[in-house]
Amino acid sequence: MKSLTIQDINTMLHGEIVGHTTQSITGLEEIKKAQPNQATFIGSRKYANLWADSKASLAIINDTIELEPGDNRVLIKVKNADLAMAKLLDAFTLEAPYFSAEIHPSAIVDVTAKIGNGSRVGAGCYVGKDVVLGANVTLYPNVTILDETTIGNDTVVWSGTVIRERSVIGSHCIFHTNVSIGADGFGYRPSDDGRGLVKIPHIGNVVIGNGVEIGANSCVDRAKFSSTIVGDGCKIDNLVQIAHNCVLGRSCIMAGSSGLAGSVTLGDGVIIGGSASIKDHTTIHSGATVGAGSGVMNDVAAGKTVLGYPAVDSREMLKQWVALRKLAR
Structure with missing residues (x-):
């Protein structure tokens, strides 16, 4: 389980810390459902009154909202809570599904297809004639790419x-x-x-x-x-x-x-x-x-x-x- 201190989070967000907590942050949740050790977000004044009853240890809030942190809780004030939320969500993103091989044995890849360095082709995929996959392309299981298609670097294609x-x-x-x-x-x-x-x-x-x-x-x-x-x-x-x-x-x-x-x-x-x-x-x-x-x-x-x-x-x-x-x- 990932765990970040308040200072770790503020280093990412470049905000202003208000208040103090002994808790570290291990996850994110909406304001009504959040528990201790979780962070939440307040991007609009209409949600500010929910903070008093929330159990969250941290709220990321717009710096235009006036709010008191409360006992053993912290606010980080930022210019745009939605953009800050995106950064923090990215930090807590779970690992992508596992590939046991770059090209799964059950995948069908035409001999004329060109597969770039670091690309992965999942189980049950079909890659047709003269297809070109760039570097680091990911095809999750059961993707179909038909003839003469080209896909650029770092593109991700999910199943089906x-x-x-x-x-x-x-x-x-x-x-x-x-x-x-x-x-x-x-x-x-x-x-x-x-x-x-x-x-x-x-x-x-x-x-x-x-x-x-x-x-x-x-x-x-x-x-x-x-x-x-x-x-x-x-x-x-x-x-x-x-x-x-x-x-x-x-x-x-x-x-x-x-x-x-x-x-x-x-x-x-x-x-x-x-x-x-x-x-x-x-x-x-x-x-x-x-x-x-x-x-x-x-x-x-x-x-x-x-x-x-x-x-x-x-x-x-x-x-x-x-x-x-x-x-x-």
Whole structure:
């Protein structure tokens, strides 16, 4: 069990220690559940009143919050408790699952595949023809990487993920369980005789930049032609759909159960809230935010926040909601 002193922790966080405790810190927990020898976090004033009843020995708090540490307890005041929390969580991260061999005997690796130094391929994996894995890539058990795919250095792919042929994946990416990269896009047209649907072939690929993280059960579909692109630093939550020919700029965020229809373009730093849906061939320009549950039908200007279904400027939608509540009365 890892154990850190208060001074050890403050050396990491560069904060201000308030109070004193004889306890060392062996773990982290939310404020209501924390026990002695555990640390917790207070990033908002609305949680400050919970500190008095908490059993935690340490709280990392924003330096704008006024709070007394109490008997045998300590506060470490920092500029941003959320970022400090990330550093401390990293310090207490448990070891990754064990690999008994760099390439497990049950893995199938095509003779043409190139595996970089330090890369690990888990049990039941399939690595296809002409696949290239960079250095220190980790494929956990039962991952499938199909032909001519390239994966950059230090990328981690968790179990159940399938990366289809000709995908291009950057370095330092994380794909969580059961991610689908490069499946066919969803495209059909009525047949000439009107008796069925004609499938539109998708012969493009998926290109994913560096430092991208994609959550469990999310899908990025291949392009009809050219590439579906996810830019450097994008963070994609669980259960997200990115359809064919979408292009995401740098450092976009998509929360759970949101979806992009075909040929949507996101600028840099766009934020898509949970369960939001974006109409095909729509452009959301850099720095814009789409509120949770919204339906975007038209382009969104840079830096703008939209809400509602259909989505409009957030201030306008809030006025509409107020008016509706008044009508209800």
